[in-house]
Amino acid sequence: MKTGTIAALSAVASAATAVAVTLVVQEYRHDRAVRELKRSIPDVPTPQVPQDVGQAAVAAGAALAARRHDEAGIEVDAGEEYPAELVAEQLARTAAFFGDEGLAAIRAASVVVVGCGGVGSWVATMLARNGVGRVRLIDFDQVTLSSLNRHAAATVADVGTPKVAALARYLGRVAPFVRIESRNTLWTLAEAEELLLEGGRPDFVVDAIDNIETKVDLLEFCVRHDLRVVSSMGAACKADVTRINIGDISATQEDGLARATRRRLKLRGITSGVPVVFSSEKPGPDKPTLLPLADEVFAAGKVDELSVMPDFRVRILPVLGTMPGVFGLAAATYVLTTLAGMPVEYIEQKARVKVYDAVLHALSGQSMRLTGSQQLPFDANDITYLVEEVFRGKSVVSGVAANSRVALSQWDPARPLALDNVVLLTKDEAKAHERDVLVPKRAPGDVYGAAVLSTVAARQAEEACYRAFR
Template identity: 50%
Template sequence: MTLGAWNHGAYAGYDEELIREQLARNYAFFGEEGMTHIRAGTVVIVGCGGVGSWVAVMLVRSGVSKIRLVDFDYVTLSSLNRHATAGLSDVGTPKVASMERTLKDIARWAEVDCRIDIWRKEDGGRLLEGADWVVDAIDNITTKVDLLKYCHDHGIKVFSSMGASAKCDPTRIQISDISYTIYDPLARSVRRRLRLQGISSGIPVVYSTEVPGDVKLLPLPEEEFQKGPVKELGVFDDFRVRILPVLGPLPSIFGLHISTYILCEMAKKPILNPLPIKNRRKLYERLLRDLLHRESKLTGQIINKLPIDDDDVALIFEDLHRGRSVVPPHPVPSRPTLMRWDPAEPLTLENCVVFEFAEAEKHARELNVWGEAVQQVVDRRSKEIIGYREWTL
């Protein structure tokens, strides 16, 4: 269903001087040439919930004059904690209709094309027609991957949002290529599915490295199971994305990251080499190599692959052990090392801890050397892993 369509007399009836005054701060930042590109650009946003709505608002506030909104869903009361434009009077109405009213109130000259529709790979090209950029803010993983592949195959620039649910730490949010994402369950699933289709990089994403904390998934009503296979509905098996706990500010921060990136790209002032979280990818790779060497030495066999990967190393080092040794007073190691806590048990996330190198050597020589205090730390970390698995397995 189409609520609106492009009105090609974009600025007709609107005073250019007033438009430029409204966009004065953006002109001061991007300059005349940059703003010319931004105002001439067309952005299609697929998924207009907590993330997509904030992208749309900030793009229009910043001068983007053609925007297409694609979403089949309607505003509910539970949408109001995170949606950029919806209010009580919008409950029960299409999300795109709520957004159109707000966007036109912000910038009367903006062309807002609203589509109450679902993007499908079979006929999705019609919804992306004319796009300079596509924003993927879809919460269904199959549709998300289909959209990303379609854009990749057709040379359409696309930016994808990963999971903002069950997160609360804004300092763990960053932009990177899909190939560099670290310990985001949705990003991992998307990355693997794209790789199976021959796409390993070239898609910028916003994601968080934060592992879900002490929050509970909302129960799934029986009638939801009757609607279809629940495993197809999101990255988390047996749970629909829409019933995950969401702290309202986090989707907005994701949306602001996306809009900023796209504006800079459109203005020909790209963000060069977005900063990876703590620049620790090489550290994780080294820790994994060292662990592989230790495992080979422990088992007396040549091991080519471990049951944990780079992402697991990041989880163990950053989230479980906070980048510190398991041994009190838990200093930041100058030469961090991972190894099994109990050499008699298999290597798992629960049975892998962080040591300073000298501590690791001592642990390899002597069992039960650290005492009850360290064992209690290891036990607490194991419980955290169990909680994490409730979200991802």
């Protein structure tokens, strides 16, 4: 072998050794810094609560703090030791909101939260705080220092421990009357029935997974097995809380994770029927984006081996710590209101200024054709109110989300145009309504069935209630 070749190989070997030694030293220094940081955390004494009820609650909660460890993880048992009167006091505001029957439904419910990071930890926390009877936590990952900017429960002392363990310990102290089950494992389709259905069918499944393939597998499993589910889309790179929506996955926009999920579900024959929390905030040159990997990482080769699990992302997503919490609180609200029998009909898509302007001009044109005058009894603000608040952006005839193909139309030709005599339709439906009802001056009941008439009557009654507070 030539001397030059031997020298080159020797240099490569030396460089590789140097890189390996550097990585080991960095890892050692990082671990030592974490240990020292944990040791510096002072013990927090048990708070002294002067009220008798408060002291009883602290004592009862402490009595239930004993946990049993098994192969599946930590389980916090909700026993009879926690007095019923203390449970009632702790859940008094929830009971006042939902009523006794609604709270009873929540207390009897079982919810599985898959993914216990920035979004899932907030979901689980609010479900437990509001009394959901059983909450099962599923996550394979551990708490890291970088996750503390968004996690609902983890502390520096929890770094390096399973997320489900940290969350279960916290929830056991917050709501000892709730049964908390944890599964420190990756959710996979192969173990889906065991992880979701063991111990009985859950009343709800919350998807807080950020890996696309696992997310799609979970959503498909829930749809095929008729399990109620709500899914969180992407909270990374977002900052505008006014753009956060709850709606069907078919209505999502400006959300990369939602788009990828939607496309993969479509390939599996699922195009709708999956409620999701998503953000319609648009990306832009001044917005955060996916962080690139350093050149030296690519030069090392086998980049896929840097992910925590096979097929999981390697690059870092910039996350404003507040946003996963907002997503989680939205998902928890959806679950609680649905369980309590008080579902909310959410408005899909917001701030469609150009659409509202077009609707106003179209309605003005209809008035000109019917009466010879373009004067309307309401303005642009009323258009927004009617489209979004009164009619929820959906046609009263077909029930479909109108999107940009939306139109307001006078309803009954026997009455003047007013807030309580206007309906939301698609543009094609508005043309047909004008042709078949308004121009010949026919009663709507001569053209539409009982279901449409009932919907219009309900919306008009709601508008009358809303008007008193405008």
